[in-house]
Amino acid sequence: MFCCGYCTPEEEDSQDATSxxxxxxxxxxxxxxxxxxxxxxxxxxxxxxxxxxAGEDFEDVRFSMDEWPKHKADMPFGQIPVLEVDGMMIPQSxxxxxxxxxxxxxxxxxxxxxxxxxxxVDQFKDHYTEINKWYYTALxxxxxxxxxxxxxxxxxxxxxxxxxxxxxxLKKNGSGFLVGNSATWADLLIADHMHTILQLKxxxxxxxxxxxxxxxxxxxLPQIKKWIATRPKTPF
Amino acid sequence: MFCCGYCTPEEEDSQDATSxxxxxxxxxxxxxxxxxxxxxxxxxxxxxxxxxxAGEDFEDVRFSMDEWPKHKADMPFGQIPVLEVDGMMIPQSxxxxxxxxxxxxxxxxxxxxxxxxxxxVDQFKDHYTEINKWYYTALxxxxxxxxxxxxxxxxxxxxxxxxxxxxxxLKKNGSGFLVENSATWADLLIADHMHTILQLKxxxxxxxxxxxxxxxxxxxLPQIKKWIATRPKTPF
Numbered sequence: 001m002f003c004c005g006y007c008t009p010e011e012e013d014s015q016d017a018t019s020x021x022x023x024x025x026x027x028x029x030x031x032x033x034x035x036x037x038x039x040x041x042x043x044x045x046x047x048x049x050x051x052x053x054a055g056e057d058f059e060d061v062r063f064s065m066d067e068w069p070k071h072k073a074d075m076p077f078g079q080i081p082v083l084e085v086d087g088m089m090i091p092q093s094x095x096x097x098x099x100x101x102x103x104x105x106x107x108x109x110x111x112x113x114x115x116x117x118x119x120x121v122d123q124f125k126d127h128y129t130e131i132n133k134w135y136y137t138a139l140x141x142x143x144x145x146x147x148x149x150x151x152x153x154x155x156x157x158x159x160x161x162x163x164x165x166x167x168x169x170l171k172k173n174g175s176g177f178l179v180g181n182s183a184t185w186a187d188l189l190i191a192d193h194m195h196t197i198l199q200l201k202x203x204x205x206x207x208x209x210x211x212x213x214x215x216x217x218x219x220x221l222p223q224i225k226k227w228i229a230t231r232p233k234t235p236f
Numbered sequence: 237m238f239c240c241g242y243c244t245p246e247e248e249d250s251q252d253a254t255s256x257x258x259x260x261x262x263x264x265x266x267x268x269x270x271x272x273x274x275x276x277x278x279x280x281x282x283x284x285x286x287x288x289x290a291g292e293d294f295e296d297v298r299f300s301m302d303e304w305p306k307h308k309a310d311m312p313f314g315q316i317p318v319l320e321v322d323g324m325m326i327p328q329s330x331x332x333x334x335x336x337x338x339x340x341x342x343x344x345x346x347x348x349x350x351x352x353x354x355x356x357v358d359q360f361k362d363h364y365t366e367i368n369k370w371y372y373t374a375l376x377x378x379x380x381x382x383x384x385x386x387x388x389x390x391x392x393x394x395x396x397x398x399x400x401x402x403x404x405x406l407k408k409n410g411s412g413f414l415v416e417n418s419a420t421w422a423d424l425l426i427a428d429h430m431h432t433i434l435q436l437k438x439x440x441x442x443x444x445x446x447x448x449x450x451x452x453x454x455x456x457l458p459q460i461k462k463w464i465a466t467r468p469k470t471p472f
Contacts, residue, residue, distance in 0.1 A: 090352065091359070092355040094358055095355040098354060099354075115326045118335075119327050122328040122329075123327070165312070
């Protein structure tokens with residue numbers, strides 16, 4: 001059932017005082033969280049991968065393009081992904097990603113690490129906005145002009161700026177991941193985006209060998225490797 | 237002095253185990269945090285207002301347009317705002333806003349409240365991207381065409397969608413603020429943006445009386461009212 005999500009739910013903390021924090025505890029068993037998104041990777045995939053990396057269950061609800069219009073009005077901002085948690089609906093992919101990652105210790109271990117994870121996610125979002133005209137045209141979601149000219153004028157300069165920053169970040173951090181010593185949701189988000197980019201343009205990141213190694217490293221994480229092998233195959 | 241911010245600093249938590257968390261404690265006195273931004277409100281103002289609302293000190297470093305190019309290379313992503321915390325540089329306005337707000341209890345009291353604060357901030361960022369062609373042209377930062385046509389074609393539809401969602405959110409939340417019973421950094425961010433919008437187009441939000449009341453409510457918070465009266469007067 002859908003809840004509009006605007007009323008104040010029982011506080012998570014007071015619930016947790018009397019029951020285990022884990023989803024599957026036999027004391028005060030909680031319903032698994034429910035993710036609503038399209039049947040595709042898009043802005044929902046990194047969230048799914050946080051659950052997978054953490055080894056936690058969730059309901060992976062996927063709307064077809066035909067079904068989605070019927071559910072639009074149930075969503076707080078008329079968009080998906082939305083996460084349903086104990087009857088409360090949370091919109092916005094990064095808000096959801098952070099919420100789930102924090103719950104499972106994948107959002108950065110200290111406050112400053114968490115700030116750096118957030119900064120990498122936001123830098124990626126800025127990049128995603130910057131490349132949009134080419135990206136959406138290349139994926140067939142829009143038509144902003146000639147794909148190849150857009151690739152040269154829109155994607156290439158943005159790519160060079162973004163991956164240059166990230167590669168410097170990786171080198172200085174030294175662990176093979178963007179923040180701290182192990183994978184956070186920022187790593188999952190960016191590696192998944194790189195997957196789509198390389199499907200569109202297989203040679204476009206050749207100038208960034210450390211980023212290609214990074215992508216491989218994330219995809220080789222056992223839980224992620226397993227998920228990639230078994231997840232639904234979708235065009236985006 | 238500038239630190240490139242890429243080396244791993246002492247963990248905040250271990251520092252805090254032996255000294256008070258407060259900036260001005262006489263046990264292990266910490267340097268106040270330092271915010272680097274332009275001499276203007278822009279994407280830095282909400283961060284300043286979090287410090288002000290919390291009654292906490294910070295160094296408010298403002299670069300002139302002439303000075304800024306000399307400091308660009310010191311910033312992790314070549315942009316400002318950047319927050320310097322015990323020698324570590326944190327980029328990206330929302331990452332900084334959340335870090336500072338969390339430190340001072342203004343980021344939402346429970347994990348789901350924090351997710352909703354994040355969702356409001358992200359919905360605002362999407363809106364900000366959507367209106368950019370008109371907004372930057374109206375502020376004189378860019379020239380995307382005729383200001384009045386852009387206002388009608390770009391701003392008005394985005395405005396109606398965004399403030400409609402926010403007004404529904406306010407009504408259902410019932411406290412006069414977007415999340416919980418008191419102001420969070422999401423309220424500060426959005427109210428400050430509305431300030432700039434109304435400077436550009438004083439009558440543009442007449443359809444949204446609850447939002448106008450919300451803006452007034454935020455600006456009447458004593459610490460914010462005092463800051464608004466005394467802050468540098470700048471064009472943006």
